[in-house]
Amino acid sequence: MQTRIEPRLLKGFRDFFPEEEAHRRWMLQKIANAFEICGFEPIQTPTIEYLDILMGKYGEEGEKLLYHFKDHGQRDVALRYDLTVPLARFVAQHRDIARPFKRYQIGSVFRAEKPAHGRFREFVQCDADCVGSASFLADAECISAGILALKALGLENFQVRIGHRGVLSAILEHFSITNHVPVLRALDKLEKQGEQAVILEIENLGIDTNKAKRLIETVKSLEGLTIAQQVSPVAVHNLRQIMEALTNMGFRGHVTIDLTIARGLDYYTGAVFETNILDLPDMGSVMSGGRYDSLLGMFCGEDLPAVGISIGVDRLFSALVELGLFQGARQGVFVVVCPFEDVALPLSLRVLQMLRQVSIPSEVMVDFPSRPKKQLAYAGRRRASFAVLVGGREVQENCLTVKELSTGEQRNMGIEEAIGFLRSQFGAESGNGQGT
Incomplete structure (x- = not known):
């Protein structure tokens, strides 16, 4: 017998269950869509950077929180602390990028902080930055992208x-x-x-x-x-x-001047901002940022103006849960196909692919043949809206039995008719905010 390894997590790190991860992905997609509507393009940078790339950018307090170590080649490396310094390195290394360069990035960052409620050592940031312009419009564009992202998530009462x-x-x-x-x-x-x-x-x-x-x-x-x-x-x-x-x-109701906003990081040089949800006054800022015209000079040899925002995903996630704004994010599948007999499997698999070809989230009950009660219970656990029941009769008559799980109502339909019906139901549910 193999030696048992105790399953455990490092302090400050987390697992996410399917429902929570589905909510997070729904939220991140809304944010990404808002950034792209405002003309920001996605990039991605490595999780690990050379240590000297990150040192000297965050101040003494920030640098104490860097996860750094020697890799197998004995190089000093570190996990990224934020997404801004890697952006500065990226721009300096790829000088042929057209400017102003409007980019967004979504990714995990790491800080060796003391774990506490709502404070983790790995968390996700969503950043949107404009590099290469000193214009006040660049600041306004970044802030407006953040405002539109918060509005896309259903938030209105924020400042x-x-x-x-x-x-x-x-x-x-x-x-x-x-x-x-x-x-x-x-x-x-x-x-x-x-x-x-x-x-x-x-x-x-x-x-x-x-x-x-x-x-x-x-x-x-x-x-x-x-x-x-x-x-x-x-x-x-x-x-x-x-x-x-x-x-x-059109954002006058969402912005105000507050000179107490200083931002702790040393690299800020101009406008700085933080965002609070007024219905949750103890929540803290869910979106922050500012102008950092000198940071890129450390890599380029000359100052290059830049400004950006960062959305704190974990804090924002907690806010959306507390305000009940996740009820529009679908979890699970829309349809579970249930083959009740061996003879029903070929038709069930054909129907499964027909559903997926029209982008309906669907799956087949893999433990078959099994009793209808067990299959329907599984469909319920998967939060499916409908079950497609396939047995010997459906195979003989080339039809499907479609069961609406919330009401128990069953319909016997031709295959094409059933696909069309399920497609219209999924579209209606998505149109009411249930889809992703």
């Missing part, structure tokens, strides 16, 4: 809060604060940790309490725009241009 690193830097200059990066990291924690914790962190950077309090009061009010206008009118103008563009796109 994109837009800040600006240039505006925040101007405010810090107004307060004669020179060490911008650690202060911006502290401000980024306002929502999660509260004012007192952030004030204490700023104090630990050598800034007195009163100045720290005045700084927080300023960024929490639109007074910050007035102050920043005196120091950096270009940054304030850029932020207002983005807002105006999104208003002209």
Whole structure:
């Protein structure tokens, strides 16, 4: 007897059951469709990169979370932390790509964080980025793609809060604060940790309490725009241009200026944004991003403007479950073909292929011949809407018995008629939001 291996998962990693995975794929397809409608094209990059590609991009706190190791060739490699730095490497390595380059990517990223509720070491990101344009319209296009993706999932009551690193830097200059990066990291924690914790962190950077309090009061009010206008009118103008563009796109009800948005990663240089579902105020941001005009220069040798958004799939998934927005995603199959006798198998398989040729999700009961009760119970477990019953009588008469599982109603039909009926039923169900 073989030695038994205990089945177990690494902490922070997950399995997904069919129903949950079907929901996830439905969600990801909706997001991908929205990105493509906005002109973003898909790419994919490796899960593993050279370690030096990823180091020096995320700040000290981020780099502690990198999964890195030596491969069989003794090369220092790492699992990707996000999709943005691999994009920067991709663009620098393929310089003949037409610009502006609008791409989207959906894939797993890895962070060696302490596992906690809703916090995992492997999770999926959905990113849409525009590389090669410094125009405010590139920012607006990325944000609008994200808004359309959320709307495609049935969300309406959400708000994109837009800040600006240039505006925040101007405010810090107004307060004669020179060490911008650690202060911006502290401000980024306002929502999660509260004012007192952030004030204490700023104090630990050598800034007195009163100045720290005045700084927080300023960024929490639109007074910050007035102050920043005196120091950096270009940054304030850029932020207002983005807002105006999104208003002209019809999204004014979904966007607002919020100068407390700083974003923790070091590579952001301009507009930054986070998105909250207003019906779930404790959920946190489900979509975030910003402009990072200097990151690609690390690979290209010259600055290349870029901006992007990232949708947090796991948090968004939880939101859709809580709001009951997954009732439109189909799981299982639409039809189970049930051969009751050996003689019925050839016809059953022919019918199965006819259903699949018209794109109806279907399967045959593989454990046959078995009692009708057992086959219908299986069809129920598979969440099928219909069962096609095939026995000796159906073979002799060249017909099918179609049973609607929710009502128990049975119809005896010719084969072509049955296929047409099932096709129309599947189309009607899909049209009501049940299909993928």
